[in-house]
Amino acid sequence: MRALLTTFSWQELRHHPWRNAAAVIAVMLGVALAFSVQLINASALDEFSSAVRSVNGQPDLELRAAQGRFDEAVFAQVARQPQVTLASPVLEVQSVALIGERRVPVRVVGVDALVLSSIAPALMPQPATGGARFDVFAPDTVFLNAAARSALGDAATRMQLRVDTQWHTLRVAGQVGAGGAALAVMDIGAAQDLFRQGGQLTRIDLRLAPGTDRAAFVRSLKALPGWPPGIEVAEPGDAAQRVSNLSRAYRVNLTVLALVALFTGAFLVFSVLALSVAKRAQQFALLGVLGLTPRERLQLVLAESLVLGIIGSAAGIALGAALAEFALQVLGGDLGGGYFEGVAPTLRWSSGAALLYGGLGVLAALVGGWWPARAAQALPEAQTLKGLGAAPAQGGAHQLALLLMAAGAALATAPAVFGIPIAAYLSVGFLLVGGIAALPWLIALFYDRLAPRLAHRLLPLLAIERARRMRGTAAVAVSGVVASLSLAVALTVMVASFRDSVTRWLDVVLPADLYVRSATASSAGGTGGSSGDRAAFTPAFVQALAHVPGVARTGTLRTRALLLDPSRPAVTLISRSLDEDAARSLPLVGAAVPVPAGRIGIYVSEAMVELYGAKPGSDFVPLSKAFAGGATAPVFFVAGVWRDYVRQFGAITMNAHDFERLTGDRSVSDIALWLAPGTPEGPVQQAVRALAVDEPIEIASVGQIRATSLRVFDRSFAVTYWLQAVAIAIGLFGIAASFSAQVLARRKEFGLLAHLGFTRAQVLAVVAGEGAAWTAIGAIAGLALGLAVSVVLVHVVNPQSFHWTMDLLVPWWRLAALCAAVVAAGTATAWLAGRAAAGSDAVLAVKEDW
Known part of the structure; x- marks a missing residue:
């Protein structure tokens, strides 16, 4: 019997390679991407820690x-x-x-x-x-x-x-x-x-x-x-630990994005095996009559999912190692994050990480195969052999869906754990699973109301009726598309919101026409510590620039590193000229608070509120301690909070007059130049370079800085765009396999329609209509779930990970195009699959029942 079961499973896997390939590829990509991110960051962090230990002892x-x-x-x-x-x-x-x-x-x-x-x-x-x-x-x-x-x-x-x-x-x-x-x-x-x-x-x-x-x-x-x-x-280990903490949220978010494909893979394994069990229901029933117990049927389907998981995980580990080696050679280990500058790590293999992510791939496959295995276990043998019975329907699915989505909404309000939004990630998972569990109810909600309107249109009615009468099968078929599309929608909204917020932020923080900084400062930037202690420009140089023909006025900026907490990275103190209306100079979040007499007003970034409790309207004691060198320590008052998309671990802005009075330092790090109306930039840049004989400088227009900033933004999120494409492709591959399997199993049905007078074109129209009906529901559900998940990503995951906020922007036209492409692809897939099953063999297949 065991040999028979092994042959039974092997034949199923071998004779349907394309259908099973979708699940294997999804598991492989999920494991590969997550494992490569782990290897890259572990190698870079280990190399950095070794360098810190060798220098600091x-x-x-x-x-x-x-x-x-x-x-x-x-x-x-x-x-x-x-x-x-x-x-x-x-x-x-x-x-x-x-x-x-x-x-x-x-x-x-x-x-x-x-x-x-x-x-x-x-x-x-x-x-x-x-x-x-x-x-x-x-x-x-x-x-x-x-x-x-x-x-x-x-x-x-x-x-x-x-x-x-x-x-x-x-x-x-x-x-x-x-x-x-x-x-x-x-x-x-x-x-x-x-x-x-x-x-x-x-x-x-x-x-x-x-x-x-x-x-x-x-x-x-x-x-x-x-x-x-x-x-x-x-x-002594705090320096390496600070960098580890600094990059931790970045690493975790990349890993979670990489696991998107693995999450989709679990649904594709579920879809593939559920359809496989439905197709082989009579074979399972016959094996049951021959002595196969329900428990052994469950084990048989789980064994098939285990094989899919092992193959996908093994291939994913190999591909992940290759991707990590390539990324270390090209990106230098920071994946665009910039946390390990000056470090050129080599790949360091981790057997523990390989086992962990390989195990996750196998677990995802087993989770995906659990419900189909339970369906095979619950088959009534006698009724199924006669074609009269099926596994008992699971009641209360809509209640479970509501419960899961309610749990997801509750988890979204939970705080981060050690700076990682673990509850928010669980919230996303609960929302997705709950939404997919609600698919049968959603199908009934839409098509029970649509069917009466199509009562006198035969072909559309047949397409709709199949979705109505087989809502469980339809939900299984489109579950992979819903999972992938909802995540793609959520990532699209998140990236669009972030890019729009960054664009508007640049409009506020870059008000001038030209910006000047030292070339040596920019080449040494990012190192922190002492690099920010000495600024390049003197007040005399700033005054000389103010007299350059065509320059209407100048503005200065001075930065200095502040170590307020030894266990955290240094924050940045920014000295700049502030107008009486700080909202014109800083992208404030909320209104500014009047500064009481005898206190020095400061404006803190959102990260300072999250990490140091620097709330508006309160005194900020840690900064007073940092300046407590005189007879009396100055008292700093938090007058407002501003958005800063550059310094993840905090920045403090104060008026240049207060900074100079406290430190006696009048040097300048960056200079902003406002040009007189109609003044061309070229001659002004030449005059500025002529003045900076002893200091190599960099001059950039506001347009150049904006373009460079957005180009860096797009490059940083390139991996996100690629993951979106992978998730959608896998979901469509899964629905293609599902439709192909179902259409081929319905040859008798198509033959009966041909005997009733339907032409081949009409049969194909019905099949294409079914594909459109099913994927339309998947697109609606994916869009709704994606928007819900995007709210969690924008308003919970992003602030808890990086300590800054952004405004939600929904790119409706892009999302509509994405959903339309999914529906069109599903319709085309169903039509192509129907061509293979609606030929002359379908007519002859009817004789099998005679």
């Missing part, structure tokens, strides 16, 4: 300033503490090396070589062959890591390094073993002199005595007399 604690650098007198205070066995001062500066005509960002690290070997051995300078042993203490001498040597040339003995507005020639005396992006190591005293940072440090690495209570030690440090405010204590 493994101290017990790190001391950093909330903003900028701090006085090295702190080092003397800390080094004297009895709990400290080793203290290593570090100065980090982001600079640029000149290689021919090319500028390469280089991170310069000043270290004390006498204590370095015990904390960060990978940074220990190794003199070149024949080099002097004391070169590690020599001025204007650097030691390069592999990335810097590769950029400069392994045989190079000199390098040009930019310091402020001048180029300095440094001698390359050896190498260091640290990995990661281009790095130059030199003596800390020499680095302080070179960059004019005398008495300044970026961080202090501490090695504590065994058994020291770290929490108690940190409290004792902050209680020291004269301890400067704004010094943060971080764990």
Whole structure:
């Protein structure tokens, strides 16, 4: 009997390869995309963490300033503490090396070589062959890591390094073993002199005595007399953890999008096996008479779904590894997210991840095959053999559907878990499953009312009646299309809403005609930390630009990194000229709050409200602590919230006058130029470049910045567009297989229609009408479910993942075209399938019943 069952299942899978291929391909793509995303991000994060560990070493604690650098007198205070066995001062500066005509960002690290070997051995300078042993203490001498040597040339003995507005020639005396992006190591005293940072440090690495209570030690440090405010204590692994947290939401969202195909695959397995069970009902009944138990029938269908899942998962793992290798070579590991700049990871295979995602593929196939297996188990043998019976209908399906959708709506209101919108993703799943479960009710709702209107039109009535009378079969056939179309609609609405919000946001944040910034700052940007401490332009240069012919007025912007929480990435402090009406300068969310007397008004991005509780109308204490260097700490008042689609982990804007009064820093990072009416941009750009003799600059018009920004946006969402196309293609492939199987099984019906006088064209018209009727219901359900899911994506998933909001925009014409294409494809598929079954064989098939 077991051999007979195996043959029975194998013949079914072998003789219907195209029908089963739809389910296999869907599982394969879902597994491949999710597994490739996991491999890419794991490889990039592992490479980044290794680079951080090699550069930062493994101290017990790190001391950093909330903003900028701090006085090295702190080092003397800390080094004297009895709990400290080793203290290593570090100065980090982001600079640029000149290689021919090319500028390469280089991170310069000043270290004390006498204590370095015990904390960060990978940074220990190794003199070149024949080099002097004391070169590690020599001025204007650097030691390069592999990335810097590769950029400069392994045989190079000199390098040009930019310091402020001048180029300095440094001698390359050896190498260091640290990995990661281009790095130059030199003596800390020499680095302080070179960059004019005398008495300044970026961080202090501490090695504590065994058994020291770290929490108690940190409290004792902050209680020291004269301890400067704004010094943060971080764990050594926090830097890698911050980047991991920064990219986590991006990774999770990509993975969920990749699993869209796997979700669709579960419905296609369900559709394929449900139709297969219906077609083989009499065969199952005969096996039951021969001794096959209902439980064995269930196991038989589950075994078929298991085979589909194993084949799809195995192919998906292989394809996913190939996709990951390709993406690492082309995208460098960030998939467009920009979280791992300067890291060139190699593929790192993970057997655990392969087993996990392969198991998910098999599980999706088994879930898809469960209900068809239950239907095979419940077949009444005697009635089915006579063609009189079928599996008992499942009652209360509409109640289950309502319950699932209500649960989905409730889950959409739940908060994120560890920054991940897990409940929102579950909400999407419940809404989709509930909507698909409601398909039979939806078919009855529409076609019970439409049928009386078609009572005198025979061909349309036949097409409608089949959907009415076999609503369960129709729901099974279109379930894959509904799943794929609803997700495609939701992603279309989400991307369109995001793009429209970004476009309108750019209109507010880019009011000027031209924007000027330092080329070296842009090439070194994105590194964070010290790169934002020194701005490129002086007030004199800004004043000179204001007198350029054709320039009506100028505006300035200054950015600085603020480490408000050691466990989170730094936020960005933005100093700019603000009008009395801040809404004209910032894309505010809601109205601004009047600033009370004696307080400094600030405007925070939406991420600051979510992550730091900086609500409008309240004082923001963390920023006051960061500026608590004077006699009295300033009090900052949150006057409003603005949208920022650039800085995911927070930004604070304050008036330039307040920033200059608090810091004494009048330097500028970016300059905006408003041109007089009718002034061409070309001559103004030439005049600006002529003024910037000592500073390589970049000038861009507002149109260029907008076009570049939207091009980057579209490139970032290219994978989303591709996933939409894949989901729709798989859904249509599934409905094509379903119609083909059903039409071929209905040869006797078509033969009877031919005996009753129907022409072949009329039979094909009925079949095409059935395809249109079924896919029209699928399109309506997919559109409605997609709109519901898009609300969850726009108003729940996006804010919980990235801490910014956007307005919902429904591109009705695009969605209508998408639904029309699905209906047209379903109709054409049914017509093509009907051609194969409505020929002369259909007439002869009627004799089988005589």
